[in-house]
Amino acid sequence: MARPSATLLVPAQTWWLIATGVAVCAPLALHVPPWLAGTAALGLLWRAALAWRRKPLPPRWLLMLLVVAGTAGVLWQYRTLLGQNPGVALLILFLALKHLEARSTRDGLAIVFLAFFLTLAQFFYSQVIPAAIASAAGVLVTTATLLALADPRAAPTAVLRRAGVMLLQAMPLMLLLFVLFPRVQGPLWALPRDANSATTGLSDTMAPGSISQLSQSDAIAFRVRFPDRAPPQKQLYWRGPVLPEFDGRAWRPLTEKPREQLPYAEPESGGLDYEVIVEPHGRHWLFALELPGATTAATLATRDYQLVAREPVSARQRHLLRAYPALQAGADEAESIRRRALFLPAGSNPRIRALAAQWRANAKSDEEVLRTAQTFFLRQRLIYTLAPPLLGEQTADEFLFDTKQGFCEHFSNAFAVAMRGAGIPARVVTGYQGGEVNPVDGWLVVRQYDAHAWTEVWLAGRGWVRVDPTAISAPTRIDFNLAAAVPAGDPLPLLMRVDLAWLRDIRFRWEAVANTWNQWVLGYNPERQRDLLRRLGMPQPDWQSMTAALATLSGLALLALTAWTLRQRRRRDPALALWEKLSRRLARRGLARRPAEGPRDYAQRVAAALPQAGDDMRAIADLYASLRYGPGAPPLLDELRRRMASFRP
Numbered sequence: 001m002a003r004p005s006a007t008l009l010v011p012a013q014t015w016w017l018i019a020t021g022v023a024v025c026a027p028l029a030l031h032v033p034p035w036l037a038g039t040a041a042l043g044l045l046w047r048a049a050l051a052w053r054r055k056p057l058p059p060r061w062l063l064m065l066l067v068v069a070g071t072a073g074v075l076w077q078y079r080t081l082l083g084q085n086p087g088v089a090l091l092i093l094f095l096a097l098k099h100l101e102a103r104s105t106r107d108g109l110a111i112v113f114l115a116f117f118l119t120l121a122q123f124f125y126s127q128v129i130p131a132a133i134a135s136a137a138g139v140l141v142t143t144a145t146l147l148a149l150a151d152p153r154a155a156p157t158a159v160l161r162r163a164g165v166m167l168l169q170a171m172p173l174m175l176l177l178f179v180l181f182p183r184v185q186g187p188l189w190a191l192p193r194d195a196n197s198a199t200t201g202l203s204d205t206m207a208p209g210s211i212s213q214l215s216q217s218d219a220i221a222f223r224v225r226f227p228d229r230a231p232p233q234k235q236l237y238w239r240g241p242v243l244p245e246f247d248g249r250a251w252r253p254l255t256e257k258p259r260e261q262l263p264y265a266e267p268e269s270g271g272l273d274y275e276v277i278v279e280p281h282g283r284h285w286l287f288a289l290e291l292p293g294a295t296t297a298a299t300l301a302t303r304d305y306q307l308v309a310r311e312p313v314s315a316r317q318r319h320l321l322r323a324y325p326a327l328q329a330g331a332d333e334a335e336s337i338r339r340r341a342l343f344l345p346a347g348s349n350p351r352i353r354a355l356a357a358q359w360r361a362n363a364k365s366d367e368e369v370l371r372t373a374q375t376f377f378l379r380q381r382l383i384y385t386l387a388p389p390l391l392g393e394q395t396a397d398e399f400l401f402d403t404k405q406g407f408c409e410h411f412s413n414a415f416a417v418a419m420r421g422a423g424i425p426a427r428v429v430t431g432y433q434g435g436e437v438n439p440v441d442g443w444l445v446v447r448q449y450d451a452h453a454w455t456e457v458w459l460a461g462r463g464w465v466r467v468d469p470t471a472i473s474a475p476t477r478i479d480f481n482l483a484a485a486v487p488a489g490d491p492l493p494l495l496m497r498v499d500l501a502w503l504r505d506i507r508f509r510w511e512a513v514a515n516t517w518n519q520w521v522l523g524y525n526p527e528r529q530r531d532l533l534r535r536l537g538m539p540q541p542d543w544q545s546m547t548a549a550l551a552t553l554s555g556l557a558l559l560a561l562t563a564w565t566l567r568q569r570r571r572r573d574p575a576l577a578l579w580e581k582l583s584r585r586l587a588r589r590g591l592a593r594r595p596a597e598g599p600r601d602y603a604q605r606v607a608a609a610l611p612q613a614g615d616d617m618r619a620i621a622d623l624y625a626s627l628r629y630g631p632g633a634p635p636l637l638d639e640l641r642r643r644m645a646s647f648r649p
Contacts, residue, residue, distance in 0.1 A: 008104055013108060016148040025092055027135070031088070095118060143163040173554060176557060206250065209409070238290075240287050276318070276319050284308040305329060338458055341458065342425055349394050370457060388406045454466060
């Protein structure tokens, strides 16, 4: 039972509340367990069935039982009730169950406020354009529901139109706040990411099969923009984790703390500047064009020339970097590092080690050994494939002499083992190779299926030299892309399987729009805000000047909006003019309209004082309320004029 002072919900308001629940819960269904999404859907369907059949709501004891069961389910799913994911799950559950006890407008307001918060919660999971559109739709429906709770007799189209107008009126102020409000690094709510949140991208361990798993992913790893044209495809080696440690099957990085500077001096010329925007992957490492230049305020470096971020890349990051493609480093590499880069576990890969020992015995220099190894890889007719056979413990031997089929990690693993077997220090480098230029905005897009692994060998007088064994057996992979290198019938990723010009054009345009959204909406950080405000004429933007500008412009915008609203109301609302004229007539009879007194309440008071005019006054008030707060229509306005003309108080 609702409290006596509470206004009971009418059927139209109930349907608006159900629509709100659907609008805010549907986008979140992909981010919660299926059983929870199904429970919320069943709760809303149950409420819709009760409203359709005009049946009573379930008893409170049943609702309490459902709350306890749902909370226990969330606790079982997440092992806690604290944190982002369990918190959102509980709110979805409570929103659905609140519908089953909503009897009054007070209950409806609770649903509306909860819906507004869940609309915001959608951005915990995704900030892409479709998510923003879904959130905007949720805000529109929720605002319309709020208006319907205030005026239950208004037509649905009129309520939606009014809600849309209100949101459009709020847009200028929202844009001012977005542009001028002092920015902070990271989200305002500062929620930590859940420990079990999935990340996509390269791992810090490489074994046969680890990179080929990424070959099926079309997800974007990072975007790059060069001031001029991008370098040729075969020069686009994006350096990621460097893996010198080998246990016979897997390669791993050194466990050491990154340093402030790279272990070599930055050349005075020959640098290539570029801008990179890295998608979140949850790790520290970045992907820099070989070889990277100096570190920045946001980056560190490892001793093996890898750039890493100071903080985990849990959100999209923008970096301005410089590369030196012709640079070779490491000629003075420490002997301890070179010795570790020769280690091979006892008994591992005996066939290739024996062959490498023969190369060493017959060669006069490391360069000659290297050329012999490259010739061997070429003559073996190794096949580059996305679906290589499974290997046992002797991964390099089985790949080179038995299966002869593999992906880039098979090639780099086998070549590094061969080099170490020949007494040449070697290590594996993982990252990405290549990319695709978007002709719409000129950005180079590197995807997960561009993941790659290659080998570095140490040569006296030259340092660490890149040798890509994949380029020996499958040069089209390096010169063109993945699709050009693999055999027909290999399971290519979706974007490479569909080769339609019109579909490719749509994809390019959509990704260009998404990139602009990422940079100027999601990536509108303090640095970008300062750059924009300087271009707008604010030479030294600080929080004091931005706050003053925000207050001034917001005040002017509110004044302009108020003036426009009053003008539109006077010009477009003849019903209000008629009502005010009638109010002045009644005021002369001692029945002045009170402040904040609604038309129907005023009509009741006039009818009590003037019984002979009560029916006419109530009819006039109903007509006026329909015109002011409902959809209205010209016949109603004509009827209002006739009744007011014939009204005799």
